Amino acid sequence: MQLFQKHTKAQFLINFILVASSFCGFYVIVSVLILGTSNPKLLVHLQHSSSSQEALKSATATATTTANTTLDDIVFGIAASKSSWTKRKEYVKLWWKTNNTKGCVFLDSLPKDNDDSSSLPPLCLSQDTSRFRYTCSGGLRSAIRVARVVVETVALNHTGVKWYVFGDDDTVFFPENLVKTLSKYDHELWYYIGANSEIYEQNRLFGFGMAFGGAGFAISSSLAKVLAKVFDSCLERYPHLYGSDGRVHSCLAELGVGLTHEPGFHQVDLTGNTFGLLAAHPVTPLVSLHHSDYTDSIFPKMTRTQALQHLFKAVNLDSQRILQQTICYNKKFSWTVSVSWGYAVQIFNDHMFLPEAVNVQETFKQWKNGNVLAKTYMFNTKPFDTDPCERPTIFYLDSVSSSKNGIITSYYKRFLRDCRKERGSPNKVEVIKVVSDKLDLNIKQLLAPRRQCCDILPSSAGDKLEIAVRECKDGELIYMH
Known part of the structure; x- marks a missing residue:
C-alpha cells in the first residue's frame, strides 16, 4: 500500500512536470530522470513530443530567416544585347537601385560608351558559346548565351546571396514586392519560382512547368550553385529547344525540381491595351511586367x-x-x-x-x-x-x-x-x-x-x-x- 501511494505521488509529480515543461523542451530529460525505461511506450511518446518541439523551433527559425530577406540578399542576372540595350535600359532605370541592388547586365558585346552607368547595373560580356549546338528551326542561337546567364551570374561570387533572380532587359521588376514574395520561402531549400504565360497555347507549346523568362524567375542560392555546376552538360542535351528559359527548366527538371508558381510575375504575352489585365x-x-x-x-x-x-x-x-x-x-x-x-x-x-x-x-x-x-x-x-x-x-x-x-x-x-x-x-x-x-x-x-x-x-x-x-x-x- 505504501509502495502504491509512493508510485501514485511520483506519477502525479511526473505528469505535472511534463505539462509544465512542455514549453521548455524537457520531455525526454524528465522522463529519463524519473521513469528511466520502466515505461517504454511513454518514453517513445515523450521523445516524439520532443521532436515536435524541435520541429516547431526549426519552423520558427526558418520563418524568421526568410522574413529577414532584403534586397541586399538578391543578385540579378539580366539578359540583353548591344542592339536592344540602348533603348531598353530606360526600363531598367525604373527599378534598379544603384546603392542597394546587385547583379549584372549580360551583353553579346559591350558598348563603346556608358555615360549613364551611375544609374544602371554594371555591364558584363557574355562568354563565348560557339561550342554548344543549336538546332531549333526558326529560333535564335542567342538563346544559349542567354541561358548561360544563370551560370555567369553565380560566377560573380557575391557573398551572402539568398536568391538569384533572372529576367530580360525589358522586364520591369518591383524590387520591394519581389523581396516580400521571396520572403515566404527558405533559400536553403531548392526553389525555382516564377510564372507561366497568360496564353494557354504558349504554355502548351513550351511547358506548364516552365517559368517564362521575360516574366523573370528566382532560384534559391542553394539550388543555383548546384545548377551552375551541371548546366553546361544539360545544354548539350537540349539543342532542339527554342528559348533560354526552356533550357533552364529542362536542367532543373533533371535535378528533380519543379516550378513554384507565383502569380505576381507577369510574362504579358499580349498586345495592344493591357488595361484589363492590370486593373x-x-x-x-x-513582382514584374514584361513586353512593354x-x-x-x-x-x-x-x-x-x-x-x-x-x-x-x-x-x-x-x-x-x-x-x-x-x-x-x-x-x-x-x-x-x-x-x-x-x-x-x-x-x-x-x-x-x-x-x-x-x-x-x-x-x-x-x-x-x-x-x-x-x-x-x-x-x-x-x-x-x-x-x-x-x-x-x-x-x-x-x-x-x-x-x-x-x-x-x-x-x-x-x-x-x-x-x-x-x-x-x-x-x-x-x-x-x-x-x-x-x-x-x-x-x-x-x-x-x-x-x-x-x-x-x-x-x-x-x-x-x-x-x-x-x-x-x-x-x-x-x-x-
Whole structure:
C-alpha cells in the first residue's frame, strides 16, 4: 500500500512536470530522470513530443530567416544585347537601385560608351558559346548565351546571396514586392519560382512547368550553385529547344525540381491595351511586367516609359498595394466601383456580383494569330464592349501624396462622349480620391491573402467621389448592401 501511494505521488509529480515543461523542451530529460525505461511506450511518446518541439523551433527559425530577406540578399542576372540595350535600359532605370541592388547586365558585346552607368547595373560580356549546338528551326542561337546567364551570374561570387533572380532587359521588376514574395520561402531549400504565360497555347507549346523568362524567375542560392555546376552538360542535351528559359527548366527538371508558381510575375504575352489585365490584378504583390515594347502605354497620352515612371510614383509610396483591386458598391445609384490602387478606378453603371467584377476585361489582343487556343487565356475574362456607352467610366491615376491621414491617390476621368444623360450617371464624376494606409504585408497575409474592402464616403457629392480602402472585418462580405 505504501509502495502504491509512493508510485501514485511520483506519477502525479511526473505528469505535472511534463505539462509544465512542455514549453521548455524537457520531455525526454524528465522522463529519463524519473521513469528511466520502466515505461517504454511513454518514453517513445515523450521523445516524439520532443521532436515536435524541435520541429516547431526549426519552423520558427526558418520563418524568421526568410522574413529577414532584403534586397541586399538578391543578385540579378539580366539578359540583353548591344542592339536592344540602348533603348531598353530606360526600363531598367525604373527599378534598379544603384546603392542597394546587385547583379549584372549580360551583353553579346559591350558598348563603346556608358555615360549613364551611375544609374544602371554594371555591364558584363557574355562568354563565348560557339561550342554548344543549336538546332531549333526558326529560333535564335542567342538563346544559349542567354541561358548561360544563370551560370555567369553565380560566377560573380557575391557573398551572402539568398536568391538569384533572372529576367530580360525589358522586364520591369518591383524590387520591394519581389523581396516580400521571396520572403515566404527558405533559400536553403531548392526553389525555382516564377510564372507561366497568360496564353494557354504558349504554355502548351513550351511547358506548364516552365517559368517564362521575360516574366523573370528566382532560384534559391542553394539550388543555383548546384545548377551552375551541371548546366553546361544539360545544354548539350537540349539543342532542339527554342528559348533560354526552356533550357533552364529542362536542367532543373533533371535535378528533380519543379516550378513554384507565383502569380505576381507577369510574362504579358499580349498586345495592344493591357488595361484589363492590370486593373484586375491577383491578390498578391506585383513582382514584374514584361513586353512593354509590344503593348500600348498603360496611361493615356504618355509614352511607354513616361507611363511606367508615372506608375512608379505610386509604387515608391506604397509598393505592396500597387494594382491591388478592391470593390465598392453604391446602393443609391447601383454603381459597382473597382479600385485598382495606384493605377485606375472604374465605375460600372450597374450592379455586378463580385466574382464578375474581378474578371479580366479583354481590352488586349492575342499574342499570335492561330487556332482557338491562341486566344484561350489562363484566367477568367469578360468582353470589353465595343460601344463606349456600355463600358465602365475609367479614371486614371493623376497624383499621389502622403499625409497624416494616410496615402491619398487622385484619379482623373478618361474622355468619353456624353452618352448618359440620366441622373446619377458616372460621367458626372470628374475626380476620385482614394484614402488608404500604407500596406505592409506580414508572412501570414502573404501565405493566406485576402482582398481588402472599401467604402464610398458619405462626403462624396457632385463631381467628386471619395473612397476609403481598409482591411475587411471578420466575416465581412463584399456585396451590394
